[in-house]
Amino acid sequence: MADKTESLEEVRRVVEDNDIEFIFASFSEVRGKSSAKLVPVSQLDTLFGAGVGFAGYAAGEIGQGPHSPDIELIPDPATLRIVPWRPGLAHLIGDARVDGGSWPYCPRSILRRQIARAAELGYEFRIGFEAEFMLVDHDENGKLVVADRHDTWPKPCYDVKGLTRQYDFVTQLSRYVTGLGWENYAVDHEDANGQFECNVTFADALETADRAVFFRYMVETVAQQHDMIATFMPKPFTDNTGNGFHYTMSLWDPETETNLFEDPQDPLGLSQLGYRFAAGILDHARGYAAMVAPTVNSYKRMKAGTDAIRTWVPVAMAYGGNNRTQMLRIARPGAIEDRTPDFSGSPYLGFAAALAAGLDGIERNLQVGEPNTANLYEYSPRQLRERGLGLLPGSLLEAVHYLEKDDVLRSAFGTVPVDRADAPGEVEDFVDYYARLKRDEFHAVNDVVAQHEVDRYLQFP
Template identity: 50%
Template sequence: MTSDELKARIADDGVEFIYAMFVEMHGKPCAKLVPVTAIDDLLDVGAGFAGFAAGPLSQTPADPDILAIPDPASYVRLPWQPNVAALQCDPTVEGEEWPYAPRVILKRALARAAEQDLVLKAGVEVEYSLLAREADGSLRPADERDTSALPCYDARGLTTALDHLTTVSRHMDAMGWGNYANDHEDANGQFEQNFGYAGALTTSDRLIVLRLMLHTLARRRDLYATFMPKPFADKTGNGLHTHLSLWSAGTDEPLFHDDDDPRGLGLSGLAYQFTAGILDHAAGLTAVVCPTVNSFKRIGVGPPDSGATWAPAYAAYGGNNRTQMIRVPEGGRIECRIPDGSANPYLAFTALLAAGLDGVARGADPGDPNVDNLYTLPIDEVRARGIEALPPTLLHACDRLVDDDVLRAGFGTGRDGDYVDYFAEVKRAEFRAVTDQVSPGEVDRYLTLM
């Protein structure tokens, strides 16, 4: 879309204001509200931000402004605020794209893939919890009657949330995303709403807008929409199951499907190589796709009240088996089940693409698919098969990330050094800040133990 086409679209849509948006490392949406009377300046110059104030972007208070340059292709009118539209932007500093900006990082990774005639397409399953706050400050499911021990797919819980869910669905369709399913998930107050797959950059842009929409609609009802991986210790966590496939950049031909797959999963040799790459780099990329201290309370084998975590514990793959890190639900695509709701999609896709393409470059093979229930397989048997456990904490995952040369190269470098070192520095500080706190549970357990 050209600038003139964008301005015509804005006029046709009756838009009066534009969110000029980008995200920092954590995925927080940063924006300025720009009136359309200033659209020429926005398109020509960008929107100015003090990068240090925005969040982790490897900026200091002494740095010059970030100028966020809009991507016209990302334009979308926001149906819940009909006179407002959003444009995702690429942060620049002194005329150059800023290499610590997540969207810039993903764009560069996709450009390298395009040099190999490859396009990454992706879909995400967006899980979130809809919560209310009690007078004492505690949180509970928005629907006080949503108390079933097995709430997944419960039509009653779905019906209670119908106004909210159908509003979100209609807004997705109004933005052209193609909402195709909405369900009550495995935890009380937990829902999943899905939209059609697209290129990885477009899917990332849409996820950022969707999160903003869900937060906004929840607040209007005096509720909280949270993507926190594990808001309740005894309930299933919020994942971001990610479906991936490679396509030809030149012909738009899908490259992951093969009806003659001897392993019977409907995958091509390229798909197996890509899968092997992700598995080989699973430990390091876990820091990126599970990027909070809380993330590591979601993954593992210990079941919540519903009986299963629905999250992986080991770097393994197989067919339609939800105990795997990588599941193959049908031929032509793979589902990576480790990412959670706190993942920054731009960084997550960068990590997955770098890992997968390394597998392609090496002609790697993931071995035969696992057919067992990995939640119940004895740990000695897991080890005997050479299946690696995922890191137990964010600190362990960061250590593996900085030691991974493939992921290091995939994220690139900038003025202050390699991005993975900056990422790990921020996340290690986050780990210390959270784990240095003395929790009520620790007091209950240890106060009179000795």
């Protein structure tokens, strides 16, 4: 279904033409979880009128307590997708609302505000993603293992046999992606055992974020149909490459359909506007990381490659051409790829953070310097600093520390009501709310004594 539906009438037409009986109506909370209700199509008028209600506190982290009024969901008709694997079912996404008005905690609403700000400057933010995932299972002892027990090569990237053994899964996924109008142009076995990637075309940022939400739901569901578990966890195995969620970004003139990042005369094919956007991402990289690498596990992925820990991730705030050791890679003219993000959080918040940081680079006319051509994995932290390259955060706690100090991101994410009965009318910055969530998450995971710590320290030294 390639064409967007722009009204209830168009939704109704698609529903009737495709014998749709039920619709999943969903929204996303701050940590990236999707919550949905199943709505019979006989209730379409109600769905697009009063909407459907959710207990926000039960749904997840979205700034509500048990005393709070319902989250109301009125779907965006442009998000209608026919669920490929379930005849009679469609899916719609919307913003979370409260008491009939916009709810400032809603990640989708936050992204839309940044998109509107870019539009005021004459830009349309377009972005694509490459979402890596692993197909895993549990063995007879309950241990997490790669689902394909024959996938044991030490360097399995692009392995034709590993791809062939999952042929039924990957071809089914490819057909679904193409049927959704996303133009799947490749599926490959990635660098880790059991790891795959499905490449899709880019679109405007809101459409792409909605696609990402549906893509994750689709991959996990199709894997279950094949008796496997699909995980987007950044680092499920110590000795295997982690899962990334790379962003490929550009700004366009929506009236002329011109890519404003493209310059055929530049050695890398990037315009001065694109370089300033890249400079903004790099300038805010440490705080930005808390939004795009948003879990404790994210920072186990972001380690330089060693024999024990394989990786294809950045460790320094740097950019270059077609060089995968950089944070920002200019692999083709007119596009900036960020290799920092993973898919353990909300794509709406990640895209909003990228756009806010990039626009700041444009507005402040930041300069990015010369591109790096070296293999940055060969340099120690001290050598990187001597080259003038800052290091990305080493933990979620460090990233949150920098996020709280970043006034540009703080302003971009806006203020939210303090939802406490004893604080009527009070507001705080969304960044402060988010930082508390992530600091609590860090301690909930990091403060637990793990078996490897017992093995190492029980009788040490």
